[in-house]
Amino acid sequence: MNSDVQDSGSPFVGDPPLLKLERITKRYPGVLALDQVDFDLRPGEVHVLFGENGAGKSTIISIIAGALRPDAGRIEFRGRQIALASVHHARSLGISAVFQEFSLVPQLTVEQNLFLGAEETSWGRLNKSALHENAAEILKRLGFPLRPTQRVEYLSRAEQQMVEIAKAFRSDLSVLILDEPTASLTHRETEQLFALIEQVKAQGVGIVYITHRMSEIRHIGDRITVLRDGRYVATVDSETAEDELVRLMTGRVIDQIFPHISYRPGEAMLEVENLTTEDGTVTGVSMNVRRGEIVGLAGLVGCGKSEVARACFGLIPVSGGRTLFNGEETTGLPPRQMLDRGFFYVPPDRRGEGLLMMRSVRENIALPALSLPDFSRGSVLRRHAESARTAALAERLNLQPLRVEREVDHFSGGNQQKVLLAKSLTRDVELFVFDEPTVGVDVGTRAAIYEFIRDLCESGAAILLISSDLPEILHLTNRVYVMCRGSLAAELSGEEISQESVLRHCFERKAA
Ligand SMILES: Nc1ncnc2c1ncn2[C@@H]1O[C@H](COP(=O)(O)OP(=O)(O)OP(=O)(O)O)[C@@H](O)[C@H]1O
Ligand SMILES: [Mg+2]
Structure with a gap:
């Protein structure tokens, strides 16, 4: 049963719920993904779904979005029982979702992707130039730095995420569903998205929001429904203390997410001298990572932070400068050889290049x-x-x-x-490069991954942590490089590492 938390201050108090799910059950072979779950969504609220990995969050929203049929239970939309036949059907009711895994066509452009499958709506009747204008307009409203004519296959994961989000905003909305939308976004893009969410909230749109990040729950959440092992646990308001949320989610208490780490920096494992990449994403970057330390690499989406590591690992061509690994020059060596030498790069995009x-x-x-x-x-x-x-x-x-x-x-x-x-x-690995290692990971697992990184560091490995998650950078590293538009903006260490200093350097390059 849902508790009766009041969202005071909303102009839509007293309005009937947009959505009401009752006793929804969904089975996969061998797994009961949802077991008689209740959920409701009011107009003008952000309702967060919270739960461990595998708790059933994505399954619920797939059902709301018409992508998955429940095995049992009923769904009401604006007071009337409905049976959602397809994503298209849901969208015609104004229910639009941004899924965890993207559904973009790589060979098409941003604008083509934006309006793909929208034929039946008013957009479908627009001609090409109107389409272009509309795409540009949506991107501008969202503040996303994308060109409508860019082909999606050349975009980074974060940029693709922006296209997915923009897709949801192309038509009239009643219900907006966002499954970890900020997973690959940095501070600035996230702020932009939040501003937009506030806008549509004010118009009475209900938002179902999935996140593993506490700060986001605080920032935009109105109510939070907690799921555990496919079951409904509780619905609480966003004032609920963090440890209480974690307790509801896991059934246990996790006292510390970030471990204490003893750094004992030794000799340099990776040395980067004046590195420039052929594709222009990195210019003149110099840095190093030593044994027994965790070095952070921070910066906005598109600043070149991943590309530095990818160039060192032989994934993108180098046009200037050099890289040394374990004292030997390794500039331009292919990934296979870097692996054999003990350099391991864990990519951010598990679907595209990480996993089969x-x-x-x-x-x-x-x-x-x-x-x-x-x-x-x-x-x-x-x-x-x-x-x-x-x-x-x-x-x-x-x-x-x-x-x-x-x-x-x-x-x-x-x-x-x-x-x-x-x-x-x-x-046997001597240098680990973790590129966004905790994207989409729940709090308990996050703690396990951090302990794991600590153990690697304390046993003498060199670690480079590339992350858009600021708390992660602030708590785990003993040195941080901040990048801005392909160049190094700052090197910070010890006490100098703070939220303000990192953020400030994200926007300004070092004077030459
Ligand atoms: N296509 C599938 N086939 C079989 N089992 C599945 C499938 N998709 C999901 N499941 C299972 O259903 C359960 C719920 O999964 P779901 O994806 O809804 O979790 P989630 O809460 O979104 O987790 P996460 O935070 O990791 O995204 C899990 O046990 C999962 O293994
Ligand atoms: Mg999920």
Whole structure:
């Protein structure tokens, strides 16, 4: 049963709910994803869905968005019972969703993607130039730095996320569903999105918002419904204390998300000298990462922070400067050779380049290690060693459910992220580069990942942490490089690392 929390101050108090879900049940083979869940959404509120990875959040919104049919239960929209036949049907009622996994067509442009599938709405009758204008207008309103004519395949994950968000805003809205929309966005884009949410709230739109970030719940949430293992736990207001939310979510108390880390910086593992990339994303960057320390790399979306690491790892061509790894020059070496030398890059985009979605967890984890003796001695023995190690790693990262033979595609978003991290642990690594390691990960798992990074650091590995999550940068690193438009804006260490200093340098380059 929903509790009767009042959202005082809303001009829509007393209006009937936009949506009312009663006793919704959804089964997957072997998994009861939702077990008689109740949920309601009022006009003009942001209703947060909160719960661990695999709790059933995405399943609920897929049902609301018409992408998934429930096995049992009823749904009311503006007081009338409905059966949503498709995403298209939901959208015709003004219910629009931004899903965790994107649905963009890479070969099409931003504007083509924006209006894809909108044929039946008024947009469909617009001619090309009107389409272009409308796309430009939506992007401008959202403040997203995208060109309507850019092809989506050339965009970063964050930019693709912006296109997904923009898609939801193309038509008239009653219900807006956002599944971790800020996962790859930085501070500025997030603020822009929040401003927009405030705008549509004022027009009476109801927003269902999924996030694992406490600060976002505080910032924009009105009510929070907590799910655990597919069951409804409680609905509370956004004033509810953080530890209480975590307790409702996990059934236990987690006292500390960020661990204490002892840094013992040793010799330099990675040295970058005046690095410039061929594609112009990085110009003249110099930095280093030593053993026994965690170095942060911060900056806005598109500032080139990922590209620095990708160039060092041989994923994008270098046109100037050099990189040294473990004292030897490695400029331009391919990823395979960097891996063999002990450089491991964990990419942010698990679908695009991190994981083979149709393969099992075991196969995915074992993949980077295939050339190593432990795994390649052949036949039955090898398979056995592989399974045992994979199971141990999966357990350590708290994979839910703990079934390593299951296809990665069948796991929830946060659990896919765990598989991606586990991949790095099957070989001897001297430098770990984590690019957005906790995107889409719940609080409990987040704490587990941080402990894991701490252990790596304290055992002498060098760690480069690339992150848009500011608390993560502030709490885990002993040195931070801030980038701005492809160049280094600042190097901060110890006491100098603060929210203000990092943010300030995100917007201004160092004077030449
Ligand atoms: N296509 C699928 N086939 C089988 N099981 C699935 C499928 N999609 C989801 N599940 C299972 O349903 C349950 C709920 O998953 P869901 O994706 O709704 O979780 P979530 O709360 O969104 O998690 P996260 O925070 O990780 O995104 C999980 O146990 C998951 O493994
Ligand atoms: Mg999900």
